[in-house]
Amino acid sequence: MTVEFGTLEVGQEIGSATIEITRQDLVKYAGASGDFNPIHWNESFAVGVGLPGVIAHGMFTMGAAVQLVSDWVGDPGAVVDFQTRFTKPVVVEDTTAEPGAAGAVVEVRGVIGALDDAEKTARVDLTVMYGGQKVLVKAQAVVKL
Amino acid sequence: MTIDPDLQGRSYPAGDSFTVGREAIRDFARAVKAANRAHYDVDAAQALGHRDLVAPPTFAIIVAQRADAQLIADPSAGIDFTRVVHADQRFVHHRPIVAGDELVAELHVDQVRAMGGGAMITTRAEISTVDGERTATTMSSLLVRGEEQ
Numbered sequence: 296m297t298v299e300f301g302t303l304e305v306g307q308e309i310g311s312a313t314i315e316i317t318r319q320d321l322v323k324y325a326g327a328s329g330d331f332n333p334i335h336w337n338e339s340f341a342v343g344v345g346l347p348g349v350i351a352h353g354m355f356t357m358g359a360a361v362q363l364v365s366d367w368v369g370d371p372g373a374v375v376d377f378q379t380r381f382t383k384p385v386v387v388e389d390t391t392a393e394p395g396a397a398g399a400v401v402e403v404r405g406v407i408g409a410l411d412d413a414e415k416t417a418r419v420d421l422t423v424m425y426g427g428q429k430v431l432v433k434a435q436a437v438v439k440l
Numbered sequence: 441m442t443i444d445p446d447l448q449g450r451s452y453p454a455g456d457s458f459t460v461g462r463e464a465i466r467d468f469a470r471a472v473k474a475a476n477r478a479h480y481d482v483d484a485a486q487a488l489g490h491r492d493l494v495a496p497p498t499f500a501i502i503v504a505q506r507a508d509a510q511l512i513a514d515p516s517a518g519i520d521f522t523r524v525v526h527a528d529q530r531f532v533h534h535r536p537i538v539a540g541d542e543l544v545a546e547l548h549v550d551q552v553r554a555m556g557g558g559a560m561i562t563t564r565a566e567i568s569t570v571d572g573e574r575t576a577t578t579m580s581s582l583l584v585r586g587e588e589q
Binding site: 314320323324326327328329330344353354355357358359361362364365366369370371372374375376377378379380381436 | 464467468470471472473474475476478479488489490494495496497498501502505506522525526527528529530531532533536579
């Protein structure tokens with residue numbers, strides 16, 4: 296384990312990450328997760344149900360955001376609790392005409408929110424932003440150290 | 441469609457088991473842009489003390505959403521799946537899910553609250569191995585939008 300519980304302090308930053316998302320990423324996530332809702336890959340369907348465009352799976356954003364925590368702690372199996380509310384959709388633009396260009400960019404930051412001395416757990420509070428707005432609220436991952 | 445008010449408290453027994461394969465872990469890890477070697481390399485996973493490749497923290501959603509699908513597909517529940525929005529999600533891991541696990545999920549409808557013309561439904565999936573070892577508890581709130589929303 297690369298993180299020592301005794302060295303942690305509430306308010307300490309664990310780092311930040313930038314997640315670039317393309318529509319191909321959403322198709323890959325659909326395949327890997329089994330969630331084939333067309334709002335995540337079909338523009339006309341998404342617009343037809345009142346969305347601004349194709350949106351990322353909330354679970355994609357949640358799953359990608361926690362990588363900051365997995366990388367920081369060194370063992371993905373150390374994440375014993377992870378929760379969030381989904382508040383705003385992440386709209387992913389069609390960038391097929393510009394290979395390599397991101398259709399959406401999500402910024403993730405993590406701060407130690409709480410420490411439990413008895414359980415030797417640390418709660419990491421994640422701030423997950425897209426287009427200047429929080430897309431995940433109360434995104435909290437508890438790691439066992 | 442109208443949400444059945446007696447839905448709260450209903451349970452759905454574990455259905456078919458889900459065998460966690462190494463390639464499923466690798467594919468899911470790539471899909472969420474997870475770089476940790478313990479998702480891809482058995483030696484790296486074992487060096488961290490895991491029996492086999494370790495699943496990313498949100499991998500259990502595959503099993504949980506299969507369990508939720510039972511509820512959504514149940515005509516007596518009265519849920520129009522085209523109006524379902526995922527409102528929140530929580531994973532509590534009793535131990536990490538690793539390749540080779542054969543998992544089943546028992547689904548519980550913990551709460552149903554009327555929201556405007558729709559409803560907020562909170563489900564809980566108790567995920568365990570077929571041998572009865574608890575691996576994860578997942579909780580999902582699904583907002584079923586009313587007709588005018």
